[in-house]
Amino acid sequence: MAKGRVGVNEERCKSCGLCVAACPMKVLRISDKINKKGYRPVEQFKEGCIACRMCAITCPDVVLEVFRLEDDKACNA
Amino acid sequence: MKETKIFEKPKSMIDVTTHYCPGCTHGVAHRLVAEVIDELQIQERTVAVAPVGCSVFLYNYINVDSYEAAHGRAPAVASACKRLLPDSVVFSYQGDGDLASIGMAEIVHAANRGEKITVIFINNAIYGMTGGQMAPTTLVGQKATTCPLGRDPKLAGYPIRMCEMLATLQAPAYITRVSVAKPKYTIKAKEALTKAFQTQIEGKGFSFVEILSTCPTNWGMRPVDATNWLEEHMMPEFPLGVFKTPE
Numbered sequence: 001m002a003k004g005r006v007g008v009n010e011e012r013c014k015s016c017g018l019c020v021a022a023c024p025m026k027v028l029r030i031s032d033k034i035n036k037k038g039y040r041p042v043e044q045f046k047e048g049c050i051a052c053r054m055c056a057i058t059c060p061d062v063v064l065e066v067f068r069l070e071d072d073k074a075c076n077a
Numbered sequence: 078m079k080e081t082k083i084f085e086k087p088k089s090m091i092d093v094t095t096h097y098c099p100g101c102t103h104g105v106a107h108r109l110v111a112e113v114i115d116e117l118q119i120q121e122r123t124v125a126v127a128p129v130g131c132s133v134f135l136y137n138y139i140n141v142d143s144y145e146a147a148h149g150r151a152p153a154v155a156s157a158c159k160r161l162l163p164d165s166v167v168f169s170y171q172g173d174g175d176l177a178s179i180g181m182a183e184i185v186h187a188a189n190r191g192e193k194i195t196v197i198f199i200n201n202a203i204y205g206m207t208g209g210q211m212a213p214t215t216l217v218g219q220k221a222t223t224c225p226l227g228r229d230p231k232l233a234g235y236p237i238r239m240c241e242m243l244a245t246l247q248a249p250a251y252i253t254r255v256s257v258a259k260p261k262y263t264i265k266a267k268e269a270l271t272k273a274f275q276t277q278i279e280g281k282g283f284s285f286v287e288i289l290s291t292c293p294t295n296w297g298m299r300p301v302d303a304t305n306w307l308e309e310h311m312m313p314e315f316p317l318g319v320f321k322t323p324e
């Protein structure tokens with residue numbers, strides 16, 4: 001299975017939680033931090049992201065970027 | 078580890094925080110429109126017509142030439158723009174109060190004339206901006222400030238299904254209803270928007286995409302509950318599908 005990670009634009013997040021519900025691997029949660037608008041931004045709190053993009057597709061505020069991770073040497077076949 | 082970015086903000090979306098409430102799917106619809114504009118490479122010749130309603134500031138978020146039309150009149154403004162600038166790609170973006178209530182005449186006649194424009198219709202079953210009044214699309218039994226006991230069809234009739242109604246007309250080329258309740262529907266919604274813009278670009282006629290959307294604030298729900306409510310209650314009443322497709 002592909003490996004991935006998400007990047008969070010914390011200042012854009014409004015804590016709506018739609019991405020947390022959409023993630024099939026349950027690697028996202030609302031964090032304890034507070035951004036300038038007073039919302040608690042989402043965070044990826046553990047490994048296990050499969051780079052499926054469901055979180056980013058569901059986010060109404062384009063908070064998330066998704067990256068696919070590949071080992072430099074090993075091929076992923 | 079090599080990292081490849083596989084999802085980022087579309088180029089034609091302006092990098093600002095929107096004024097939308099947390100979890101409001103207007104934002105999802107905006108992003109899909111911007112993604113399609115990028116993918117079809119039409120940013121330079123696209124013209125947006127914003128409505129009156131929560132999406133009145135559309136032009137602050139999607140980086141294309143824009144108008145802001147009087148309430149409900151967006152299809153008339155879009156028609157004029159397209160006739161004067163036939164090489165432009167013109168779309169209106171309208172809520173259900175704007176399109177199906179005060180603007181009912183404009184949308185029906187623009188569709189009936191077969192204007193070569195694209196209309197994006199955000200159906201969230203309520204008036205969002207003004208604080209949650211009943212819309213023509215409010216479900217039977219659904220509560221709103223102007224029907225606190227729920228919509229009573231004996232007093233207020235039944236929800237208007239715009240796609241089905243417009244599909245009785247001969248001129249429109251493409252009419253479809255999609256949803257952004259869950260990612261699996263959102264992926265399909267983008268395909269529909271792509272087809273709608275292509276219909277216009279290929280000169281095939283009027284295209285209409287109804288997007289079932291949430292209004293967590295005026296529905297009085299958490300954003301995730303609102304997406305579930307949309308799936309469970311709105312989608313059966315407003316079935317997804319293609320009602321007209323270009324020859």
Ligand SMILES: Cc1ncc(C[n+]2csc(CCOP(=O)(O)OP(=O)(O)O)c2C)c(N)n1
Nearest residue numbers: 129130131148172173174175203204205206
């Ligand atoms: C001529 C006129 N009548 C009434 C209003 C008040 N008004 C502003 S927005 C709106 C309806 C908004 O609802 P909708 O189109 O469903 O969009 P939403 O806010 O839900 O996205 C109304 C009635 C107005 N601005 N102008």
Ligand code: SF4
Nearest residue numbers: 023049050052053055
């Ligand atoms: S890309 Fe998929 S697995 Fe990774 S955080 Fe987003 S929803 Fe979860």
Ligand code: SF4
Nearest residue numbers: 097098101131205292
């Ligand atoms: S009032 Fe409703 S439609 Fe308007 S921004 Fe808030 S959630 Fe969205």
